[in-house]
Amino acid sequence: MADTNVTERVSPILDVDKIRQDFPVLSKTIHGKPLIYLDNGATTQKPWVVINRVKEFDSDEYGTVRRGAYKLCEDSTKYYEETRQKVADLLGTPNKNEIIFTSGTTQSINLVAHSFSRRFINKGDEIIISNIEHHANTVPWQIVCQERGAKLKVIPVNDSGELIMEEYEKLLSDKTRIVAVNHVSNALGTVNPVKEITEKAHSAGAKVLIDGAQSAPHLKINVKELDCDFYTFSGHKMYGPSGIGGLYGRMELLEEMPPYVTGGDMIMQVTLEKTTYAKPPAKFEAGTPPISQVVGLGAAIDYITDIGLDKICDYELELLEYGTEVLSQVPDLRIIGNAKDKASIISFYHDAVHPHDIVTLMDQEGIELRGGHHCAQPTMIRFGVPATARASMSFYNKKEELDALAEAMKKAVKMFAG
């Protein structure tokens, strides 16, 4: 309940007022109202340290990476590789060469889907995804199935939005080559039991890709503990620049997989007759990468690491609990996705106010939400809704903002249904 006990609203976990000062956009207004940014599942805002680091790098230090023997190039290469180390530390691998920079999760999954399948997937093989995947973790596998003559199997979900593990086990067989699931569903907020999923896949002899787009900025991750084979993330969902993200891949697989995008920088030697490839990660990083964005990503990782992912996770769960409570008090509002284990995403639906109208009405109140199918149409179909409105919270959000959302929703419902 939007209670009056102010002391209860002050989180002991994080000094959110102080954190908010790190993000210039959070003091802006939208349509004359203070901005309440609740579309963090789509993209997160940037702190000054990221904005300033990119500006400083572009102004004073910019050069290409890997290819020049002069000062600007050497320094740029150093920063570029330092970020690779930071990503490796964040994801928990001791070998930074298992980290490949990509443009983001979509490209990371496409890389694995196409490269892995050329080497390991043949006619009659099977690939498993779930019913609550983003299109980025659905479409590439559909294409692989068409191209390789493989079959796509789908793990069903229960009415709470949790994967039905008994059904998953039935889908696994000696034909399964890879299981590709998200760590956190972008449409429902479900946190999937990825460790258990991985164990069971490995027992069946299959590899595992985890789409970490929604988890990397919110949960503490250790790819070695999870024992997964691939893990993907997007920089712009973790307070860094857009256009940069990455892939963790187990080295022995990366070594066996053929290159995906080819050209400069990914070769060892090229003659007109034959080309030998560089070792991972260079083998998968053809062309000049987004250098400034990598440097910015490094600053973003430092920033969230300084705050602490444990604290971020605890505080965001507090927001999830509070947001669920206040939104549940909006008459006839249905929360879609009630898994026991959830991240700070609340998807909701109201019979009287279409999600697209909700988004427009909330925008007028300065509240930025996402409305639509969230690039997860099979999820919408499963839950029998055309779309949902979604509030996705970050550690810079406050409970007061969720109160404002609930109040604005009550107003909208009254306007449409009253």
Next chain:
Amino acid sequence: MAYSDELYQQVIIEHNKKPRNFFDMEDATHNCHGYNPLCGDDYEIYLKIDDDNIIQGVSFAGSGCAISKASASLMTTFLKGKSVDESRTVFEQFHKMVLGEFDPDESENVLGKLKLFKGVRNFPSRIKCASLCWHTMVGAVDKNETVSTE
């Protein structure tokens, strides 16, 4: 919500709640399916056009946001009895109005009560919602099976 009042006028909210001519027409001479992938607005538009090219009946069915549904509802009440050529003219003026290229308050027009949707021009992401039914109506007249706003 002062600014959005311009978009969500009472008439629009009322048509969203109680859409007119909201049924599958079994004896339609023309029909077309319209889809807006952005927000999932999904409608079938039905027309009954006689030998003199006059629209004798018009209805719609499907689901979508308030703007798309109210726009379709108002369209059905507006087009009955009009000729196909007149309907095309209304569509063109309506489309230009919501795009902000035509101001019915400053120029002669055939829009009548459809002027209600003028406010849509200030909400770029909603223009397709308002115009979907009109594109679909033209699609039906032209004997297309499907129209998409993308």
